[in-house]
Amino acid sequence: MPTLLPTAYLLFDNTAASREGWALFDCGPDPEGRPQIRLQREDAPEDREPPFASDRDAWAHVVARARAGSALHRDALDAVDGAERMLVEAACGAW
Numbered sequence: 001m002p003t004l005l006p007t008a009y010l011l012f013d014n015t016a017a018s019r020e021g022w023a024l025f026d027c028g029p030d031p032e033g034r035p036q037i038r039l040q041r042e043d044a045p046e047d048r049e050p051p052f053a054s055d056r057d058a059w060a061h062v063v064a065r066a067r068a069g070s071a072l073h074r075d076a077l078d079a080v081d082g083a084e085r086m087l088v089e090a091a092c093g094a095w
Helices: 007-011 014-020 055-067 071-079 082-092
Strands: 022-029 035-041
Touching: 007 071, 014 022, 014 071, 022 055, 035 055, 035 071, 035 082, 055 071, 055 082
Parallel strands: none
Antiparallel strands: 022 035
16 A cells, blocks of 8 residues: 655645755655655755755754744644654754
């Protein structure tokens, strides 16, 4: 049976995120069949050098913008899976 992706991920504006050098990625199901939605830097943007050296740098950017009130960035953090959310919070703090 295929994994059902969360609505928050399906509705997320990855095009806008990509313009900043990061995006949400469907990394397939975990061992229990739950979707893994990750927030990652874009490793090889077509038109420029990657603006983030690591996924952690992209997390910090997204969390800072979410704290400043950006709906795009809050939506991204709402769409990641629970495991990713815990990693981002551990690295960057709550938003």
